[in-house]
Each structure stands twice: as structure tokens, then as C-alpha cells.
Amino acid sequence: DARVTQTPRHKVTEMGQEVTMRCQPILGHNTVFWYRQTMMQGLELLAYFRNRAPLDDSGMPKDRFSAEMPDATLATLKIQPSEPRDSAVYFCAAGTGGLETQYFGPGTRLLVL
């Protein structure tokens, strides 16, 4: 059945390293959201795309985070350089724009030491 996939599911890295997280949205779902979830802040929207174009990335620290959608089947979120405070679960979610429901991936659990 169609679902959003994310890789890797878990990532442990050292401070200063580059982290790349990938998301494959559901085919035909043209809106992709990146969220970060922590105990302290809850679920925060980092960025989102429609038809591969960025609509809003105001929730994302621009100096170290970047989000792209090189094609309709792949969205990426990069952190360079990573910091311990980036430790969180990062979720990708997909929507169709016309329908309001969002379909979440399983998340990437990131730990920066």
C-alpha cells in the first residue's frame, strides 16, 4: 500500500558532521512537509514544498539546514554542520494540496553527540 518512506530510520553522528535525511512521498502527493519533534518543543514545521517548489521554510535555521526536492519522488533535509541541539525525530509528511490530510512517514531519529 502507498506510504511515505524515510531513510535512515536512525542516525547517530558526531557534532560537526553533515546529516542527510531522505523522504519518498506517496506518488501523486505533491505537497511535502518536514517536521521536527522534540519533547520540549513538540512538533515544529521546518519547511514545505508544493510541486517541488519551496513554499515556506521559515521554521528552519537557514545557516545550517537546507531542504530540497530534486524530483517528485525524493525530498531531502540536510544539516551541516550538525549540533547536539539538533537531536530529535524528523518527520516527512505528504499531502495532495486539495485534500487536507497529511500522511506521515515513520521518522528519522537523529542523535548528535
Add this chain to the structure above:
Amino acid sequence: SQQGEEDPQALSIQEGENATMNCSYKTSINNLQWYRQNSGRGLVHLILIRSNEREKHSGRLRVTLDTSKKSSSLLITASRAADTASYFCAEESRGSTLGRLYFGRGTQLTVWP
């Protein structure tokens, strides 16, 4: 912040009992949605209620919406241990970019066998 708030933060009940969770939001909305998150998983959409609706049912779920009080409630009837999860409300604000949701901090529901 446009983030809504769920109440209570945590709820612990016995199987068979009803669980009621409340959500307050701050803006005028197009719709309000409820999602569930099992531990270690992504969020799953449960139900959506539009701003012109007052009540909606789906199986054992009942959602109400009071736009004059900017509040919503989710009732789970005859709860089961499998209902143990975190429950989030999310508002789609009128005037925001289509599809953007603002999530609350969630209610952690524990259902004891």
C-alpha cells in the same frame, strides 16, 4: 505562536472506559484534525472536522467543534489497550497557505487492560 493546546497532557484510564481529550486553538480555521501517534511511529490521521460542522463520528471516535470557543474535543468510546498513544489536534488556519497545519503538544493516553 499559533500552536494549539491539548488538555489534559496525560490521561490514564481502564479498558472499556471513555476517553475525552480537549483542544483549544487560537485562530479562525478552515478545519481541525486529530492525529494519533504510537510510540516510535509517525502520526496517523484520525478524523477531520470542518469549520461549519459541529460534530463528526468515525467508528468509536466522536469529535466536536465549537468555533465560538475555539475548542474541539475527541471522545474515544469503549477504549482498548490498543488505543494507548499520543493524540494531537491540528488546525488549518484560514488565510494560511493551503495545507499548512499547526499541531498541539498532544495528550498521552494510556489505557490499562
